[in-house]
Amino acid sequence: MRAARALGPAAVAALIFCTGIGPARANTATEALPEAMAMLKHAVGIRTVEGERQVPVLAAYLAGKLKAAGFADGDVEIIPVDDTAALVARYRGTGGGRPILLSGHMDVVAAKREDWTRDPFTLVEENGYLYGRGVADMKAAAVVLVETLIRFKREGFTPRHDLILLLSGDEETAMASTRELAKRYHDAEFLLNADAGGGTLDAETGKPLLYQIQAAEKTYADFQIALTSPGGHSSEPGADNAIYRLARIIDRVAAHQFPTESNEITLASLRALGAHIPGPLGAAMTRFAAHPDDAAAAATISADPAYVGQIRTTCVATMLNGGHAVNALPQRASVNINCRIFPGTSVDSVRDTLVKVIDDKSASVTLQSTPPVANAASPLRPDVIAAVTAAVHQRFPGVDVVPSMSAGATDSKHFRNAGVPSYGIDAAFIKPDDTFAHGLNEKLPASEVEAGLEFWHRVLTQLAK
Numbered sequence: 001m002r003a004a005r006a007l008g009p010a011a012v013a014a015l016i017f018c019t020g021i022g023p024a025r026a027n028t029a030t031e032a033l034p035e036a037m038a039m040l041k042h043a044v045g046i047r048t049v050e051g052e053r054q055v056p057v058l059a060a061y062l063a064g065k066l067k068a069a070g071f072a073d074g075d076v077e078i079i080p081v082d083d084t085a086a087l088v089a090r091y092r093g094t095g096g097g098r099p100i101l102l103s104g105h106m107d108v109v110a111a112k113r114e115d116w117t118r119d120p121f122t123l124v125e126e127n128g129y130l131y132g133r134g135v136a137d138m139k140a141a142a143v144v145l146v147e148t149l150i151r152f153k154r155e156g157f158t159p160r161h162d163l164i165l166l167l168s169g170d171e172e173t174a175m176a177s178t179r180e181l182a183k184r185y186h187d188a189e190f191l192l193n194a195d196a197g198g199g200t201l202d203a204e205t206g207k208p209l210l211y212q213i214q215a216a217e218k219t220y221a222d223f224q225i226a227l228t229s230p231g232g233h234s235s236e237p238g239a240d241n242a243i244y245r246l247a248r249i250i251d252r253v254a255a256h257q258f259p260t261e262s263n264e265i266t267l268a269s270l271r272a273l274g275a276h277i278p279g280p281l282g283a284a285m286t287r288f289a290a291h292p293d294d295a296a297a298a299a300t301i302s303a304d305p306a307y308v309g310q311i312r313t314t315c316v317a318t319m320l321n322g323g324h325a326v327n328a329l330p331q332r333a334s335v336n337i338n339c340r341i342f343p344g345t346s347v348d349s350v351r352d353t354l355v356k357v358i359d360d361k362s363a364s365v366t367l368q369s370t371p372p373v374a375n376a377a378s379p380l381r382p383d384v385i386a387a388v389t390a391a392v393h394q395r396f397p398g399v400d401v402v403p404s405m406s407a408g409a410t411d412s413k414h415f416r417n418a419g420v421p422s423y424g425i426d427a428a429f430i431k432p433d434d435t436f437a438h439g440l441n442e443k444l445p446a447s448e449v450e451a452g453l454e455f456w457h458r459v460l461t462q463l464a465k
């Protein structure tokens with residue numbers, strides 16, 4: 001049990017004027033845990049996968065919880081977007097400074113009952129883990145954010161900044177609800193995203209290794225390279241064959257390496273990783289962090305698929321199409337090239353590089369339908385770093401807190417694109433291969449729900465006051 005937070009003068013004032021439910025009082029993470037777990041159980045049971053139209057059901061459920069805790073009707077909004085929805089809840093401050101945004105998503109990746117050991121849409125606790133689709137990505141964290149705002153309401157917390165909770169409804173797929181949220185809520189101090197960053201435990205010992213604040217992510221872009229040839233009967237092959245030419249082009253893309261790049265975030269991240277990773281890889285990271293022009297260090301890092309993306313733009317063939325009949329010469333062949341572009345490098349310049357590399361004037365190189373969302377790295381705000389570090393150290397004193405750049409695409413990219421500095425600060429500490437997010441038998445250490453309640457309460461109390 002942790003000690004209850006002392007009531008400050010603002011909370012005492014709120015005690016007198018509070019119009020919410022019940023008298024304002026401190027409310028510990030331990031006390032809040034049963035309510036959060038009940039919400040999580042209900043949330044996992046709602047199948048918020050693409051196409052099932054269940055995100056609005058979850059949004060309505062969470063909105064009901066917030067209103068029952070004293071949120072005014074006008075401060076809780078469900079925004080329908082196509083067949084999904086976003087949930088917005090505003091916790092009012094005294095109006096000093098712009099709002100602080102809290103981000104997460106309600107949707108989950110599809111899960112088939114027959115593939116899983118347990119029913120993916122029933123929350124199960126076993127051997128210290130919670131199992132269920134979305135427990136790690138990210139219904140537990142979403143519920144923790146909701147519960148944190150409910151605790152603040154009960155405590156009568158009066159921050160300077162408004163806190164605006166923005167839960168999207170299609171982060172895993174089209175991100176249409178995210179775009180809608182970023183369009184409406186970009187006049188903000190900064191955004192804290194519970195869907196990225198977080199702590200890493202040693203795979204064997206379970207000891208905390210480091211905590212990463214995601215402050216940048218790479219730009220995602222798909223290019224289609226397509227070729228045509230006259231075709232004809234396969235018994236009469238000629239010199240021109242679109243499939244042969246495409247194969248040569250793919251070889252050239254495979255052989256091309258984009259130049260090394262770095263920024264303050266990736267250098268700090270590599271410096272910290274270098275201190276924790278044994279052997280030549282860790283040594284190379286340490287050298288690269290000190291001298292980003294060290295070609296030998298770059299070569300060692302680039303040879304590791306987990307880290308090559310930390311020092312370069314990467315482009316890789318992911319899908320292939322060609323021909324129209326087994327007994328006909330191909331009239332068309334194409335390949336999808338998936339690129340993860342370093343912050344600060346333009347999508348156009350990567351396209352230009354691909355055109356040069358493939359060196360075939362007859363090939364078309366086309367950016368695919370979803371427009372890439374370029375996003376610059378967010379500046380490392382000292383107040384955010386300090387508040388997160390204090391909350392991490394309260395649990396694990398002395399653990400390194402380092403900025404990081406992720407290759408995956410989160411909701412944050414739309415907000416960075418709209419000018420809102422965004423930081424991924426998931427509270428959970430997990431082993432590297434622990435969660436199976438998106439995969440089978442998704443799980444989360446059960447300890448991380450209460451830890452999340454403690455973490456978010458500390459971070460927001462510090463940053464919003």
Ligand SMILES: [Zn+2]
Pocket residue numbers: 105137138171195
């Ligand atoms: Zn997620």
